[in-house]
Amino acid sequence: xxxxxxxxxxxxxxxxxxxxxxxxxxxxxxxxxxxxxxxxxxxxxxxxxxxxxxxxxxxxxxxxxxxxxxxxxxxxxxxxxxxxxxxxxxxxxxxxxxxxxxxx
Amino acid sequence: xxxxxxxxxxxxxxxxxxxxxxxxxxxxxxxxxxxxxxxxxxxxxxxxxxxxxxxxxxxxxxxxxxxxxxxxxxxxxxxxxxxxxxxxxxxxxxxxxxxxxxxxxxxxxxxxxxxxxxxxxxxxxxxxxxxxxxxxxxxxxxxxxxxxxxxxxxxxxxxxxxxxxxxxxxxxxxxxxxxxxxxxxxxxxxxxxxxxxxxxxxxxxxxxxxxxxxxxxxxxxxxxxxxxxxxxxxxxxxxxxxxxxxxxxxxxxxxxxxxxxxxxxxxxxxxxxxxxxxxxxxxxxxxxxxxxxxxxxxxxxxxxxxxxxxxxxxxxxxxxxxxxxxxxxxxxxxxxxxxxxxxxxxxxxxxxxxxxxxxxxxxxxxxxxxxxxxxxxxxxxxxxxxxxxxxxxxxxxxxxxxxxxxxx
Ligand SMILES: Cc1cc2nc3c(=O)[nH]c(=O)nc-3n(C[C@H](O)[C@H](O)[C@H](O)COP(=O)(O)OP(=O)(O)OC[C@H]3O[C@@H](n4cnc5c(N)ncnc54)[C@H](O)[C@@H]3O)c2cc1C
Numbered sequence: 001x002x003x004x005x006x007x008x009x010x011x012x013x014x015x016x017x018x019x020x021x022x023x024x025x026x027x028x029x030x031x032x033x034x035x036x037x038x039x040x041x042x043x044x045x046x047x048x049x050x051x052x053x054x055x056x057x058x059x060x061x062x063x064x065x066x067x068x069x070x071x072x073x074x075x076x077x078x079x080x081x082x083x084x085x086x087x088x089x090x091x092x093x094x095x096x097x098x099x100x101x102x103x104x
Numbered sequence: 105x106x107x108x109x110x111x112x113x114x115x116x117x118x119x120x121x122x123x124x125x126x127x128x129x130x131x132x133x134x135x136x137x138x139x140x141x142x143x144x145x146x147x148x149x150x151x152x153x154x155x156x157x158x159x160x161x162x163x164x165x166x167x168x169x170x171x172x173x174x175x176x177x178x179x180x181x182x183x184x185x186x187x188x189x190x191x192x193x194x195x196x197x198x199x200x201x202x203x204x205x206x207x208x209x210x211x212x213x214x215x216x217x218x219x220x221x222x223x224x225x226x227x228x229x230x231x232x233x234x235x236x237x238x239x240x241x242x243x244x245x246x247x248x249x250x251x252x253x254x255x256x257x258x259x260x261x262x263x264x265x266x267x268x269x270x271x272x273x274x275x276x277x278x279x280x281x282x283x284x285x286x287x288x289x290x291x292x293x294x295x296x297x298x299x300x301x302x303x304x305x306x307x308x309x310x311x312x313x314x315x316x317x318x319x320x321x322x323x324x325x326x327x328x329x330x331x332x333x334x335x336x337x338x339x340x341x342x343x344x345x346x347x348x349x350x351x352x353x354x355x356x357x358x359x360x361x362x363x364x365x366x367x368x369x370x371x372x373x374x375x376x377x378x379x380x381x382x383x384x385x386x387x388x389x390x391x392x393x394x395x396x397x398x399x400x401x402x403x404x405x406x407x408x409x410x411x412x413x414x415x416x417x418x419x420x421x422x423x424x425x426x427x428x429x430x431x432x433x434x435x436x437x438x439x440x441x442x443x444x445x446x447x448x449x450x451x452x453x454x455x456x457x458x459x460x461x462x463x464x465x466x467x468x469x470x471x472x473x474x475x476x477x478x479x480x481x482x483x484x485x486x487x488x489x490x491x492x493x494x495x496x497x498x499x500x501x502x503x504x505x506x507x508x509x510x511x512x
Contacts, residue, residue, distance in 0.1 A: 029242040030147045030165065034140030037184075061246055068317045070339070071233030072242045088233025 001043050004053045006063045012053060014081045019050040019103055021096075024064055024074040026057045031089075032073040038093035039075070042100070049104050077103055109133045111406055112199055112209035114187045114352075117144020118392045119382025120215030121171040122399025124180035127213075130407050136175070136215075137201060139186035143168030144217050145346070145383070146392045149260075150241045150267055155392050164241070167392070192356050192375045195413075210413075211377050211406040214353060214365060215399065218346035218383040218390070223255070227313030228342070235319025235339045240264040243339070247272040252339035253322060255310050257281065261343035262288040262296045268341065269301040276303040276335075278310055278324060313340055348384045360386050371402035376469060377413075379406060412467060419460050426486040427458045428506075431476045433465050439480040442497065446482065449500055455507055484509065 004012050004022065013020050023039050025032035043052035057064045057072065067076065067083070075096055077085040085099055111127045113120045116138035127134035136142070146152060149164040158167055176182060185201040192212060199207045220238040222228060228236055237243040244267065253276045254265040261277065268275045277296070279286065283306040286293045296302050311323040311332060319340060325332045348363045358366045358374035364387075365380035367373055373380050381398035383390045420427045430446055432439035443461060450457055464471050464479055474483055478496040484506045485491065491509050494502055 026242070026245065028150070028245070029239070030141060030143065031239065031242060058245065061248070065246065065318070068234060070235045070243070070246050070318055071237050072239075074233050086233075089238070090232075 001040060001052045001054045004055050006060050009055070009060075009063055012051075013078055016051060016078070017080055019100075020053060020078040021050055021100065022053045022055055022067075022076045022078065024055050024057055024067075024069050024072055024076065026072055028058075029072040035073055035091060035093065039096065042093065042097060046100060046104070050100065075099075079103065106206065106208055108196060109135055109207065109209045110410060111135075111211045111213060111403065112137065112197070112207050113213040113215055114190075114199065115144065115215035115217055115382075115384075116142035116172065116175075116182055117215060117217045117382055117395060118146050118168065118171060119217070119384075119395035119399045120144075120213065121168075121175045121180075122396035123213045123215060123379075123381055123403045124175035124182075124399075125171075125178055126400045126403035127406070128175065128179040130403070132211075132403075132407060132410070134179070134403075135181040135183055135207070137183050137185050137187050137199065137207065139202075140184065142172040142182055144395075145219075146395075148239050148241055149264065151263060152392065171396075187352060190353060190356060192353070192378050195377070197377065210410060211379065213371075213399075213402050213406065214350075214357070214373070214378065214380040214384060215382050215395075216349040216352065216380075216384040217395075218348050220342065221345045221347050223310070223342065223344055225310055225312060227315075227319075228340075231313050231315060231319045231340070234317065235315065235337075236313060237339060237341050238343075240267050240341060243341075244268055244271040247339045249273050250338035251276070251336070252341060253278055253305075253310070253335075253337055254341045254343060256343040256345070258287045258343065258345065259289055259292060262286060262292045264341065264343055265302060266292070266296055266299060269299055272301070272339070274301055274303060276305055276337075278305045278308050280307070280309055280327065282307055310340070346383065346390070350384055369401075370405035371398055372405065376473070377406075377409065409469070412469070416460075416470065419458075420485050421488040423458060423485075424487075425456055425458055426484060426491075427460055429460045429462060429470075429483040429485060431462045431464050431471065431479055431481045431483075433463065433479050435465070436479050438497070442480040446498075446503070449503060453504075453507070457507070482506070 074088040110132035111134040113136040116136045124136050147165045147168040152164040185203050187199050189200040191198040197209050197212045248271050251274045252272045257279045265275050307328045308324050308326050311325040314321045321334050350363050365385045367380050367385050371379040379402040381402045382395035432443045482494045
């Protein structure tokens with residue numbers, strides 16, 4: 001997964017063609033870390049079919065808020081630079097996979 | 105055949121982890137099935153300063169990591185998987201998981217914990233992750249220099265509100281009670297009252313959360329005057345209690361009206377060999393220390409249960425010769441007399457029948473299983489089968505009759 005932050009978010013996500021999935025998390029968020037191994041596995045499984053990014057919101061708070069993310073974990077999907085779907089707080093990996101299949 | 109574990113624990117919060125420590129330390133083959141990371145709710149609170157021996161500065165995630173390491177160091181295996189179905193009746197219990205596996209166990213300890221209660225207020229669900237939160241440690245740092253409200257006034261609400269003041273500009277607590285009345289402990293109440301960043305709105309409830317994409321305002325209703333005020337806000341934290349995660353075992357073990365699992369003092373549920381610990385069971389105080397205590401009790405009770413079951417199986421159910429099982433109680437005089445008469449009679453009769461004595465005071469489980477309602481009671485088993493039951497006083501003639509049934 002590509003690590004994105006306030007310096008490369010525009011380039012990697014907003015200017016990217018096709019489907020991009022962004023996992024918003026932070027080290028102090030237990031549920032985020034619970035989900036993370038599964039998210040990484042998913043990224044491997046669907047490698048090449050979408051771009052997978054991981055965004056640590058610590059130090060990137062304004063960026064997260066600009067993306068209307070104000071709660072963790074959040075997984076957002078972008079298509080050609082605009083947000084098309086979002087899953088937040090109580091997320092299961094099955095929901096993420098279903099959403100991914102729906103959008104890819 | 106798949107491996108049969110002595111103990112399978114569902115849930116690795118403090119309750120499940122303590123059960124794991126005690127279980128594997130007494131050399132029982134113990135595993136924990138945990139959906140996601142171990143630690144439970146306790147790993148979602150930063151300030152956890154009331155676990156004995158761990159004072160100021162202890163964090164929930166650190167304490168829970170230490171408990172998980174502790175359990176693993178004694179041999180408890182923690183497997184990341186969610187239990188999705190259980191079969192609890194019978195001697196060998198089965199637990200099906202999301203990954204498609206099935207685990208078999210002689211003992212199941214349910215340590216399923218609880219999850220935050222939602223109020224279903226207008227906008228609450230819509231703004232989840234958009235300013236509505238149930239987890240201060242997860243989301244607090246978004247609210248640096250911003251204003252938040254906390255809904256609720258129990259221990260968790262007031263303590264999390266204080267944690268939030270380290271980040272937010274202001275934290276307003278909406279309290280349903282009259283001014284000055286809080287459900288939380290006195291120490292936290294006093295601390296919060298003295299905290300300059302905390303503001304209070306009394307006699308009020310949250311009516312609605314509003315915004316455009318992110319939370320912008322809330323409507324607060326004063327329950328005395330009926331007056332509704334709109335307040336600009338960035339975040340709304342709900343700490344209004346929890347609900348037990350017991351959907352999985354509904355209809356399989358006894359639950360109370362609120363869905364909590366009913367247990368006795370040994371943490372036994374209504375199903376033999378199935379125990380429940382921590383926040384998911386009916387109890388007075390739901391904290392880390394009491395969850396851990398429950399876990400210890402359940403594992404020790406389970407160990408004794410296994411020993412008794414194995415003993416009964418060996419001595420009675422798998423014995424070659426017919427076995428008489430006599431239920432007595434030390435405080436029932438006539439049962440003591442009856443027992444010694446029985447012993448003598450057996451000796452004289454030369455039937456070669458084995459006698460096993462059960463102290464009903466110590467072994468309530470067998471009393472229940474064989475519906476022993478009078479003491480003394482004599483059961484006759486042969487080759488694992490119950491052939492006859494004599495309740496209350498028994499005469500030599502009746503005993504002779506039992507012998508004939510056994511063909512001895
Ligand atoms: C915000 C907050 C602050 C708190 N502060 C304190 C405090 O300062 N001090 C204190 O003593 N207590 C505190 N508590 C209470 C304390 O966290 C709980 O009492 C304690 O965690 C209960 O432990 P438990 O093991 O019963 O359940 P939980 O901690 O809820 O753990 C249950 C575990 O089981 C897992 N699980 C559930 N269902 C399944 C399934 N089907 N398959 C697999 N795994 C499953 C869950 O994922 C979870 O990890 C706080 C609670 C909250 C919410």
